[in-house]
Amino acid sequence: xxxxxxxxxxxxxxxxxxxxxxxxxxxxxxxxxxxxxxxxxxxxxxxxxxxxxxxxxxxxxxxxxxxxxxxxxxxxxxxxxxxxxxxxxxxxxxxxxxxxxxxxxxxxxxxxxxxxxxxxxxxxxxxxxxxxxxxxxxxxxxxxxxxxxxxxxxxxxxxxxxxxxxxxxxxxxxxxxxxxxxxxxxxxxxxxxxxxxxxxxxxxxxxxxxxxxxxxxxxxxxxxxxxxxxxxxxxxxxxxxxxxxxxxxxxxxxxxxxxxxxxxxxxxxxxxxxxxxxxxxxxxxxxxxxxxxxxxxxxxxxxxxxxxxxxxxxxxxxxxxxxxxxxxxxxxxxxxxxxxxxxxxxxxxxxxxxxxxxxxxxxxxxxxxxxxxxxxxxxxxxxxxxxxxxxxxxxxxxxxxxxxxxxxxxxxxxxxxxxxxxxxxxxxxxxxxxxxxxxxxxxxxxxxxxxxxxxxxxxxxxxxxxxxxxxxxxxxxxxxxx
RNA sequence: GACCCCAUCGUCUAACGGUUAGGACAUCACUCUUUCAAGGUGAAAAUACGGGUUCGAUUCCCGUUGGGGUCACCA
Numbered sequence: 337x338x339x340x341x342x343x344x345x346x347x348x349x350x351x352x353x354x355x356x357x358x359x360x361x362x363x364x365x366x367x368x369x370x371x372x373x374x375x376x377x378x379x380x381x382x383x384x385x386x387x388x389x390x391x392x393x394x395x396x397x398x399x400x401x402x403x404x405x406x407x408x409x410x411x412x413x414x415x416x417x418x419x420x421x422x423x424x425x426x427x428x429x430x431x432x433x434x435x436x437x438x439x440x441x442x443x444x445x446x447x448x449x450x451x452x453x454x455x456x457x458x459x460x461x462x463x464x465x466x467x468x469x470x471x472x473x474x475x476x477x478x479x480x481x482x483x484x485x486x487x488x489x490x491x492x493x494x495x496x497x498x499x500x501x502x503x504x505x506x507x508x509x510x511x512x513x514x515x516x517x518x519x520x521x522x523x524x525x526x527x528x529x530x531x532x533x534x535x536x537x538x539x540x541x542x543x544x545x546x547x548x549x550x551x552x553x554x555x556x557x558x559x560x561x562x563x564x565x566x567x568x569x570x571x572x573x574x575x576x577x578x579x580x581x582x583x584x585x586x587x588x589x590x591x592x593x594x595x596x597x598x599x600x601x602x603x604x605x606x607x608x609x610x611x612x613x614x615x616x617x618x619x620x621x622x623x624x625x626x627x628x629x630x631x632x633x634x635x636x637x638x639x640x641x642x643x644x645x646x647x648x649x650x651x652x653x654x655x656x657x658x659x660x661x662x663x664x665x666x667x668x669x670x671x672x673x674x675x676x677x678x679x680x681x682x683x684x685x686x687x688x689x690x691x692x693x694x695x696x697x698x699x700x701x702x703x704x705x706x707x708x709x710x711x712x713x714x715x716x717x718x719x720x721x722x723x724x725x726x727x728x729x730x731x732x733x734x735x736x737x738x739x740x741x742x743x744x745x746x747x748x749x750x751x752x753x754x755x756x757x758x759x760x761x762x763x764x765x766x767x768x769x770x771x772x773x774x775x776x777x778x779x780x781x782x783x784x785x786x787x788x789x790x791x792x793x794x795x796x797x798x799x800x801x802x803x804x805x806x807x808x809x810x811x812x813x814x815x816x817x818x
Numbered sequence: 819g820a821c822c823c824c825a826u827c828g829u830c831u832a833a834c835g836g837u838u839a840g841g842a843c844a845u846c847a848c849u850c851u852u853u854c855a856a857g858g859u860g861a862a863a864a865u866a867c868g869g870g871u872u873c874g875a876u877u878c879c880c881g882u883u884g885g886g887g888u889c890a891c892c893a
Binding site: 460463512520525556645776 | 819820821822823824825828829830831832833840841842843844851852853854855856857885886887888889890891892893
């Protein structure tokens with residue numbers, strides 16, 4: 337049997353990182369097993385329609401590199417891939433169920449349903465359930481109501497007293513009692529199907545072999561199993577993934593931080609890092625490897641090694657992986673990204689040669705976790721210091737510092753086309769002549785050049801900004817700080 | 819509340835009956851570097867609890883506790 341899996345999000349406006357993880361596992365599983373990865377949009381809730389949501393979702397997926405073989409914008413033999421365009425299909429199958437007694441029309445008003453619920457609550461029933469009231473309507477009564485256009489839904493006719501047992505690749509055998517299962521609405525009064533109906537019909541029609549989805553669906557899986565049984569269809573293999581969690585161990589949600597892939601993208605996270613990180617939330621290859629590119633994930637992935645328990649989304653580890661992936665990038669890749677970042681910054685109007693930026697990258701690569709930090713952590717490569725760190729002044733700027741720096745400045749002035757080594761030699765000579773340690777010069781010099789106490793190697797800074805700029809900055813510092 | 823799922827360092831996890839319970843992030847120390855990082859070395863840090871099964875349980879079974887998910891004409 338050929339492997340076909342799908343990612344079936346509802347278009348809520350953005351791609352949730354939990355959704356990303358689900359999509360990724362589906363993708364990895366498909367690629368690993370020479371299967372097909374399908375994108376299906378579950379847009380059956382008209383009340384939740386969001387303009388541009390599908391485009392957004394697709395953009396995020398594509399940014400991550402999770403390309404699908406079939407989907408709304410790429411087509412395929414099993415379309416359409418938007419559930420809102422498949423209404424007639426669901427209707428046909430619902431009719432089939434009705435004619436076979438596995439589903440029935442229900443004309444109950446929301447008011448009656450509400451009352452029923454209250455009644456059941458008052459009786460302290462373990463669970464509020466529909467009372468099959470409309471199941472007992474005669475054929476004629478149903479026809480009459482239908483012809484009068486009375487609003488109605490179609491409900492699943494759950495047979496009580498049955499055990500519903502299914503296998504889950506990740507959780508093993510899972511068992512439910514049909515007494516605990518409500519007569520789920522299959523077709524809503526607006527003619528749209530509910531998730532349960534559309535999901536089962538589409539998975540079957542699209543020949544989905546493995547349903548890989550979040551654990552939040554585990555409880556409704558018996559309803560789906562019932563549907564497969566009533567239709568006489570073969571069950572797909574189920575794999576319910578552990579949830580992604582907030583630091584307080586509740587289901588990962590918007591309230592406790594960023595949750596959309598686009599948020600992480602906007603913050604400068606690399607797609608490689610995000611993929612790598614999210615892949616390790618609930619899965620590992622069984623070894624100690626932590627750094628992965630997606631190709632290696634495809635090679636190693638298996639559903640059998642997916643964990644059962646939820647995983648906290650630990651931003652610290654993501655940050656570390658981002659830094660790792662950043663450092664693993666070539667200088668030329670980083671150059672492209674840095675230019676992009678600069679064009680969005682206040683230094684957009686600066687004209688800096690590739691050569692200059694490459695030197696900056698080389699000097700700062702080990703010190704940044706995000707591309708924009710080349711700018712925020714070393715602004716001194718892009719402008720003169722406009723202020724000087726107070727703490728550093730107190731610590732390193734002494735009364736005789738200006739005189740010493742003047743001497744150093746004059747020494748630098750004599751250099752011709754100096755290399756890093758030339759600067760170093762000049763500095764050490766000056767220190768010698770002054771009878772002081774090199775540190776006495778280096779610290780105030782760093783302050784003069786950068787305005788701060790941390791950053792790139794001092795000789796890198798000297799070399800990169802150049803002699804003229806160096807002299808200018810020393811003068812400015814002396815004038816400002818006295 | 820009912821149903822279902824889950825349970826190893828703070829966090830992500832390894833160990834598929836026998837290990838000094840391993841690794842990574844984070845934390846701390848030392849080291850390298852006259853900065854800060856990165857790197858290196860090291861430290862602290864876990865099998866929720868109680869019963870079984872077994873010569874032997876992190877591992878298998880049962881219970882307790884704890885956490886989570888689901889209980890819509892939302893997905």
